[in-house]
Amino acid sequence: MRFIAYRDDDGAEAFGRVEGSRAHRLRGVAGIDRATSLAGLLDAPADTAGTELDELTPLPVVTRPGKIFCVGLNYRSHVDETGRDLPEYPVLFTKFASSLVGHGADIALPPESAQVDYEAELAVVIGRRGRRIARADAYDHVLGYTICNDVTMRDYQYKTHQWVQGKAWDGSTPLGPVLVTPDELDPSKLAIALRLNGEEMQASSTDRLIFDVPELIAVISEFTVLEPGDVILTGTPGGVGYRRDPQVFLSDGDVVEVEIEGIGTLRNTVRAEAAA
Structure with missing residues (x-):
């Protein structure tokens, strides 16, 4: 599975599951942090409509890594x-x-x-x-x-x-x-x-x-x-x-x-x- 970090239309950090040419925003997940797990990302509910990738403003995949x-x-x-x-x-x-x-x-x-x-x-x-x-x-x-x-x-x-x-x-x-x-x-x-x-x-x-x-x-x-x-x-x-x-x-x-x-x-x- 693929994921992308990006800014939404309001400038807030968002994190989405990539399916084809669209990103489906994960609910309750703004990005990768110390609480992130692979199972958590895979199980997180996502918006159904999604947004075309070329309409997003990507962020670094990990925006604030500890190290x-x-x-x-x-x-x-x-x-x-x-x-x-x-x-x-x-x-x-x-x-x-x-x-x-x-x-x-x-x-x-x-x-x-x-x-x-x-x-x-x-x-x-x-x-x-x-x-x-x-x-x-x-x-x-x-x-x-x-x-x-x-x-x-x-x-x-x-x-x-x-x-x-x-x-x-x-x-x-x-x-x-x-x-x-x-x-x-x-x-x-x-x-x-x-x-x-x-x-x-x-x-x-x-x-x-x-x-x-x-x-x-x-x-x-x-x-x-x-x-x-x-x-x-x-x-x-x-x-x-x-x-x-x-x-x-x-x-x-x-x-x-x-x-x-x-x-x-x-x-x-x-x-x-x-x-x-």
Whole structure:
């Protein structure tokens, strides 16, 4: 099953079940939060008429996640293009809820950065609380899967050995367009691609992840509780703009599309922010 987060005609947050080309608003569910469960979403009553998807204003699939975990260097092709050694433990960093935007929203291009880059990623949304989750039990804690573009300000990322200042800019990280429940796809073998103004820049498959979804859930839950609504971004394949020759960075008006097999296409336009 598929779900979408969006704003209704009054500007309030809403959450709907996707059937064909229409979204049917769930009654009593405004979005994904700590109280969300997969069974709760599947059993929630929905409006019968529905609204055409192209009439909605999508929000990030999870509008206010408690925690966002990001994984760096998780495809061999990306590790190779950076010239680094293969990691023996996941490279982890964080983003904030204020970083997220929805499908169709503008990606904020800040005036301070001259090296804004794209990164196609599969995102995992947690649906069941857990700590020290065994790898064998990891999938029991997944609410569903969606798409992320882990937009990165490279000149800020590499100011220090820590990456958060290049990764957590407000309004920079698209997440969507829909949440797909675990029964609909196998996250271990999904084609993933990114197009910039129609030109393919990244293409791979999630079967090439160094640390797969169960391993990431097990590792992260060792040091912190995973809660419903937490998000894990699983890393990007090779082909990022910073590592190309010549380098490629995002500009005002660019259209970026991330497509993942079984989920769909996340499409956003880059818009320059006005300097303060």
